Amino acid sequence: MSEEQGLASADLDAVTCPTLVMAADDDIVTLEHTLALYRGLRDAQLAVVPGTSHLLLHEKPELCVRLISDFLTTGPTPTWMPVRRAARPG
Incomplete structure (x- = not known):
C-alpha cells in the first residue's frame, strides 16, 4: 500500500480485528486507495x-x-464462491 495517504503496510498489519471498510461511490478518497x-x-x-x-x-x-449493525452482530457469512482475495499471513 502506498504511504502517500498516511498509512503504511506495517500500520495495517497491526490491525488484527475484523474491520468494516466503508466508502462512498463518489468519494474524495479514490476507489483504488480504498481497495x-x-x-x-x-x-x-x-x-x-x-x-x-x-x-x-x-x-x-x-x-x-x-451495514454497521450487520457487521457488528453477525459472524462471517458463508459464500457460494471461494474468497478470491489473497490470504494474508498471520
Whole structure:
C-alpha cells in the first residue's frame, strides 16, 4: 500500500480485528486507495455505499447503520464462491 495517504503496510498489519471498510461511490478518497486499504487488512469487509460522497453517514444514515449493525452482530457469512482475495499471513 502506498504511504502517500498516511498509512503504511506495517500500520495495517497491526490491525488484527475484523474491520468494516466503508466508502462512498463518489468519494474524495479514490476507489483504488480504498481497495488498497481493504486488501491490506487481514480480516476486512468492504461496503461501497451508492449515491454518496465522503459524508456517506449523513447522506444515507439508515443504510450505513444497517451495514454497521450487520457487521457488528453477525459472524462471517458463508459464500457460494471461494474468497478470491489473497490470504494474508498471520
